Amino acid sequence: MNKEDYVLCGENIYKEYILAKNLIGKPIKVFKSVKGIELGVKCGETLGVVGESGSGKSTTGEILGDLQKPTSGNVYYMGKNISEMTDEEYRKYRGDVQFIFQDPKSSMNPKFNIYEVLKEPLITLGIMSEGEEMDNLIKDYIQKVGLDEDILNKYPSRLSGGQCQRIAIARALIVRPKVIICDEPVSALDVSVQAQILNLLRDLQKELKIAYIFISHDIGIVNYMSDRIAVMYLGEIIETGTADEVFATPKEDYTKKLISCALI
Ligand SMILES: Nc1ncnc2c1ncn2[C@@H]1O[C@H](COP(=O)(O)OP(=O)(O)OP(=O)(O)O)[C@@H](O)[C@H]1O
Numbered sequence: 147m148n149k150e151d152y153v154l155c156g157e158n159i160y161k162e163y164i165l166a167k168n169l170i171g172k173p174i175k176v177f178k179s180v181k182g183i184e185l186g187v188k189c190g191e192t193l194g195v196v197g198e199s200g201s202g203k204s205t206t207g208e209i210l211g212d213l214q215k216p217t218s219g220n221v222y223y224m225g226k227n228i229s230e231m232t233d234e235e236y237r238k239y240r241g242d243v244q245f246i247f248q249d250p251k252s253s254m255n256p257k258f259n260i261y262e263v264l265k266e267p268l269i270t271l272g273i274m275s276e277g278e279e280m281d282n283l284i285k286d287y288i289q290k291v292g293l294d295e296d297i298l299n300k301y302p303s304r305l306s307g308g309q310c311q312r313i314a315i316a317r318a319l320i321v322r323p324k325v326i327i328c329d330e331p332v333s334a335l336d337v338s339v340q341a342q343i344l345n346l347l348r349d350l351q352k353e354l355k356i357a358y359i360f361i362s363h364d365i366g367i368v369n370y371m372s373d374r375i376a377v378m379y380l381g382e383i384i385e386t387g388t389a390d391e392v393f394a395t396p397k398e399d400y401t402k403k404l405i406s407c408a409l410i
């Protein structure tokens with residue numbers, strides 16, 4: 147793969163978990179979660195990653211966002227190996243690559259009100275200090291995700307799942323990322339709220355030109371959201387292509403099965 151083509155990519159990624167060691171500490175039981183993954187997302191596009199539970203989707207996403215280290219293989223951001231970055235380059239990468247998770251409530255500090263939830267990344271990444279400029283920016287992003295300013299004084303425990311996911315989206319967006327890794331962002335939401343959140347993500351992508359890595363077990367949702375799709379099975383990518391190709395003319399039986407389940 148040509149790393150320069152992608153804003154974020156992984157090359158030959160393996161992840162093994164040691165499940166048991168013998169008395170001298172040698173691994174005797176190892177689980178291979180991800181086996182030789184190569185994938186990348188281009189500027190402004192959505193790469194969908196789909197596969198059944200346990201196929202290694204979250205592991206792959208977390209490795210691309212450096213939430214966990216691969217056993218072997220490399221991650222490149224803007225063509226640069228993240229393990230060879232200077233502190234400054236790495237700090238930029240951490241700001242430029244954001245996450246949205248399945249359960250937004252558990253990804254927020256329950257002691258923070260929503261203003262503080264949105265303030266935290268701005269302070270941590272050294273983007274701005276407290277003051278009028280920050281207040282205006284936070285209000286701006288609250289509006290962008292379709293919420294009202296009075297939500298800023300509330301605590302995550304008081305919000306609905308859909309409101310919380312909108313806050314999680316605002317928190318990811320407020321640092322002006324280049325890539326958002328969305329790991330099952332609507333799986334915990336009611337069907338009617340799912341559509342609202344998916345459309346919000348699509349509208350914001352058009353406006354802000356962000357790349358998404360969109361992880362889901364539902365190939366129907368992945369097809370709706372993605373330009374290209376990678377299908378994962380038992381830790382490997384077994385099929386890739388444009389969303390139209392993969393959805394209309396799947397090559398692998400496994401992909402066909404995922405599609406027939408989605409159409410029920
Ligand atoms: N810390 C760990 N120790 C051992 N095995 C792990 C660990 N984390 C993940 N695994 C295993 O690695 C495999 C891939 O897990 P992963 O969470 O990436 O799957 P997934 O495709 O995201 O599944 P889901 O759709 O359920 O979220 C699973 O079999 C899982 O049990």
Ligand SMILES: [Mg+2]
Pocket residue numbers: 203204205329
């Ligand atoms: Mg997962």
